Amino acid sequence: MKVFYSSDYVSSSGKVETVKKSRWISKQIRREGGMLDVPRLMTAEDAKVLHDSYYVDDLFAVRKTSATQAALGDWDTSLLKSIQASNGGVLSAVETALKEGIAGSLSSGLHHANYDRGRGYCTINGLALGAIQAVKAGKIVGILDVDAHCGGGTFALLSHPSVMSLGEFYSYDISSNDYDSEDYDPSKVDPNRFVLIKDQKEDDYLQEVQKALDFFKSKNVNFLMHNAGMDSMTDDQFSEETMQKREEMIADWCVAHRISCCWVLAGGYVSNKESPRNVLEATEDLNDPDLSKLPVDHSRVTREVLIELHMKTYRAMKKAFEQLKPLIKN
Helix, strand or coil, X not given: CEEECCHHHHCCCCCCHHHHHHHHHHHHHHHCCCCEECCCCCCHHHXXXXXXXHHHHHHHCCCCCCCCCCCCCCCCHHXXXXXXXXXXXXXXXXXXXXXXXXXXXXXXXXXXXXXXXXXXXXXXXXXXXXXXXXXXXXXCEEEEECCCECXXXXXXXXXXXXHHCCCCEEEEEEECECCCCXXXXXXXXXXXXXXXXXXXXXXXXXXXXXXXXXXXXXXXXXXXXXXXXXXXXHCCCCCHHHHHHHHHHHHHHHHHCCCEEEEECCCCCCCCCCCCCCCCCCXXXXXXXXXXXXXXXXXXXXXXXXXXXXXXXXXXXXXXXXXHHHHCCC
């Protein structure tokens, strides 16, 4: 299974925590024998398929406006390189999944970005861009967003008439935090669904994931964009075991129904920032100890726990890829 990553993803790592983890996860994938592919860079023309032209031009010219600085603060060339690489990774993963069944990108910071401005560490909405790319290839696309925070940017972008006219999109957003829910219109039950599961039991959460998959099946979705956020666990909502069950459910569903899939990391954060264990951040040496040899405190989301959470997506999707690839007809 191809997974896209480059060091440019973390060119802004000194400023933006959410992208740092892609480097840590890339190391663990290599430790487990996985390969990483370098993505193409997202161009301004790629971004303009979905976003306002003036906004995109300002981003690529590194102009500091209220819109360009809304998501990440002081906009600069380092941040531009990071979002070109990470969003390019999503587009590269979609291109690959269309041919091979399943592919992923170690990308975060996508689903809050709106038409003409960023929000919540998201500057360009690569999740929606990837969906458009798959629709243009003739696919019926489902976007499963299980990041803890609402993907209001994705909803607003894909609800726009000019985008809806391109083909069939369906989104199902399961959130445990109502951040960025303002753009959701409860009158638009179909094709976009939003479910807030704050304070629900873990079994209810998994049942909601199954409802989402059943919804996509009822709409004949044949390509899935999976925004595989782990912050429902890092926000102390659900257990690590529940996150694993969720990822296995989604991967098994793709195999059972022969659904192609592009997956990305999305949210997930270290919770003990005051005294983190820097084993994986302190060195670029790929001979660092395996995570299995490190003491892990599962009561706190350390770097090691966070990496292990995101590796659950990688392992589930890798297994699904091996089962699905022979069944995919190019």
